[in-house]
Amino acid sequence: GENVEQHPSTLSVQEGDSAVIKCTYSDSASNYFPWYKQELGKGPQLIIDIRSNVGEKKDQRIAVTLNKTAKHFSLHITETQPEDSAVYFCAPISSGSARQLTFGSGTQLTVLP
Amino acid sequence: NAGVMQNPRHLVRRRGQEARLRCSPMKGHSHVYWYRQLPEEGLKFMVYLQKENIIDESGMPKERFSAEFPKEGPSILRIQQVVRGDSAAYFCASHVGGGSYNEQFFGPGTRLTVL
Numbered sequence: 667g668e669n670v671e672q673h674p675s676t677l678s679v680q681e682g683d684s685a686v687i688k689c690t691y692s693d694s695a696s697n698y699f700p701w702y703k704q705e706l707g708k709g710p711q712l713i714i715d716i717r718s719n720v721g722e723k724k725d726q727r728i729a730v731t732l733n734k735t736a737k738h739f740s741l742h743i744t745e746t747q748p749e750d751s752a753v754y755f756c757a758p759i760s761s762g763s764a765r766q767l768t769f770g771s772g773t774q775l776t777v778l779p
Numbered sequence: 780n781a782g783v784m785q786n787p788r789h790l791v792r793r794r795g796q797e798a799r800l801r802c803s804p805m806k807g808h809s810h811v812y813w814y815r816q817l818p819e820e821g822l823k824f825m826v827y828l829q830k831e832n833i834i835d836e837s838g839m840p841k842e843r844f845s846a847e848f849p850k851e852g853p854s855i856l857r858i859q860q861v862v863r864g865d866s867a868a869y870f871c872a873s874h875v876g877g878g879s880y881n882e883q884f885f886g887p888g889t890r891l892t893v894l
Contacts, residue, residue: 672821700882709783709870709885710822755821764835766812767872767883769821 668693668760672770679746680778687773689756690738698759699732699739700767705752713754714741746777781806783873783886784853791892792861800856800889804873811854812883813839813846816868828854829876861893 669692679685689699697718702710716723716730716739723730729742739758743750753774757767784803792798804811809830814822824838828848839846843861848854858865868890872883 702885709785709887712882712884715882757822764812764824764827764837766824766827766835766838767814767822768824769814771821772819 668696668758668768670756670758670768670770672756672773674773675771676774676776678776678778681746681748683746685741685743685746685750685775685777687741687754687756687775688738689740689758689770690736691756691758691768692737693758693760694734694737696758696760699730700757700759701728701730701741702755702757702769703752704755704772710755710757743775746775748777748779751775751777783871783884785869785871785886785889787889788887789890789892791894793894794862795860798858798861798865798891800858800869800871800891801853802856802871802873802886803853804871805884808873808875808884810874810876811848812872812874813854813856814870814872816870816888818867822870825856858891861891863893866891866893 671690700715703713704710727744732739753772756770811828813825816822826839826846827835843859845857868888870888872885874883
């Protein structure tokens with residue numbers, strides 16, 4: 667099965683600074699790489715995703731970069747705001763028949779005003 | 780277009796009772812996943828269903844747990860004879876199906892507490 671590691675587990679940044687979260691995975695057949703944001707008491711919300719035929723994708727202040735050779739992908743948040751504070755999960759998709767998401771352990775991001 | 784709906788949002792059961800969790804996927808979505816989240820952890824896959832079919836239940840405990848997604852109505856995750864270790868947040872996610880990848884949309888979850 668897929669092994670997913672996410673770093674760091676906690677991250678504190680000053681408002682306006684950038685935040686980077688890295689995710690490594692083991693299944694070389696994975697081809698879809700989403701990032702989810704989970705606020706307290708809520709379900710995960712998809713914030714950005716990338717497919718294996720693309721190296722980078724950007725959506726306003728959020729970007730994801732993918733290195734398939736090294737089997738890792740990263741979430742980049744620029745100009746952080748207090749409302750970015752949440753737990754972020756990477757969740758590469760499995761190559762098995764279920765195509766389920768395999769979640770990392772999460773990164774608690776705190777943006778300090 | 781309403782998102783994924785789950786109910787109840789909170790459920791309290793005593794040991795030995797049954798818990799029934801319901802999930803209504805987004806309109807037009809015929810595929811449902813159930814995930815379990817323990818405190819301070821990521822979500823863990825339990826089961827994948829299409830209408831009237833269980834496609835993959837490899838993440839679900841062999842005993843006491845069952846899931847269904849009938850032709851009409853919501854998907855149901857059923858836990859019989861609950862134990863304290865079943866206390867967790869249970870999330871369902873739906874997607875439209877088909878394609879080489881699946882964008883999954885999550886519901887707000889059901890938080891089960893076993894006393």
